[in-house]
Amino acid sequence: MSTPEDRNGERRPPILSSLSPGTLADRLGVSVAAVVLGVLGVAAAAFGGWWALRPPAGPDPAEILPMAGTVSIPAPAPPPPAEPEPVALVVDVVGAVVRPGVHELPASSRVADAIAAAGGFTAEADRIRLNLAEPLADGSRVWVPAFGETSGPDLVPVVTGSSGIGAGGVAQAGSGPVDINAADAASLESLPGIGPSLAEAIVEHRRRNGPFGSVDELIEVSGIGPVKLEQIRPRATVAGR
Numbered sequence: 001m002s003t004p005e006d007r008n009g010e011r012r013p014p015i016l017s018s019l020s021p022g023t024l025a026d027r028l029g030v031s032v033a034a035v036v037l038g039v040l041g042v043a044a045a046a047f048g049g050w051w052a053l054r055p056p057a058g059p060d061p062a063e064i065l066p067m068a069g070t071v072s073i074p075a076p077a078p079p080p081p082a083e084p085e086p087v088a089l090v091v092d093v094v095g096a097v098v099r100p101g102v103h104e105l106p107a108s109s110r111v112a113d114a115i116a117a118a119g120g121f122t123a124e125a126d127r128i129r130l131n132l133a134e135p136l137a138d139g140s141r142v143w144v145p146a147f148g149e150t151s152g153p154d155l156v157p158v159v160t161g162s163s164g165i166g167a168g169g170v171a172q173a174g175s176g177p178v179d180i181n182a183a184d185a186a187s188l189e190s191l192p193g194i195g196p197s198l199a200e201a202i203v204e205h206r207r208r209n210g211p212f213g214s215v216d217e218l219i220e221v222s223g224i225g226p227v228k229l230e231q232i233r234p235r236a237t238v239a240g241r
Helices: 021-028 032-053 111-117 196-209 215-220 226-235
Strands: 088-095 101-106 141-144
Touching: 088 111, 101 111, 111 141, 196 215, 215 226
Parallel strands: 088 141
Antiparallel strands: 088 101
C-alpha cells in the first residue's frame, strides 16, 4: 500500500499509523502507557458526563395505571317511577249549562272542556266570571253562575245511614222539603245554591211582602234566577199551598 506524498515529494505516514499510541507517544514525548491512560481517562469522563445528564427513568406505566378489572364504575341510579296519569277524570258541572250533571273527560281537560261536555252555556250564564283555561282535577265540581248569583250551591256532606242528618246537623238530600215561609235563615241555607246572603234575602223579602204564594215566587228575590230556581224547586215547598 503506497503512502501519500507532500508537495516536496516526500512520503507522509498513513493517517492510521499517525494515530497509533506509539506515534502519539513519540510525538508527545511520553510513554505509550501514558497515552493509553489518557485515552481511557477521556472515555471515562465522557461516560460519566452522559450518566450524570441522562433523563431519570420513569415508573413503569403498569405500576401507575390501574388494571381494568380493578376500576369500579358506579352505575347511574334508576329514575324514580313516574306516577301513572288517570285515563279519564270525572267532574260535576252545575249551574247555567244546558246539561248539568256528571261528565267524564280526558285527563288533561280544562274548564272549557267541562262546559262543552255539559252542552255549553245557557242564556243566563255569567261566563265572564269563569276561568275557562283552568285545569280540572278528578272529582271536582264546576259551577257556572247565572247573572246576579253571588254564590254557588252548597256542598252537602255524604254520610251513610238512614237518619238523613249528617255531621253537624246538616240536612241531607232526602231529609224532606224546606218550607220557605216557615224556615229561618239557617234552614234556608240547606237549599241548593242558597248561601247566607241569599237566605237573609229570602227572609227579608218575606218580612216586607208577606208569605210566598208558591215556590216560583222565589224568582222575585234578588240573586235567584231561573237556573237557581230549578235547583231549589225539588227541595222547597210552601205549606198549605
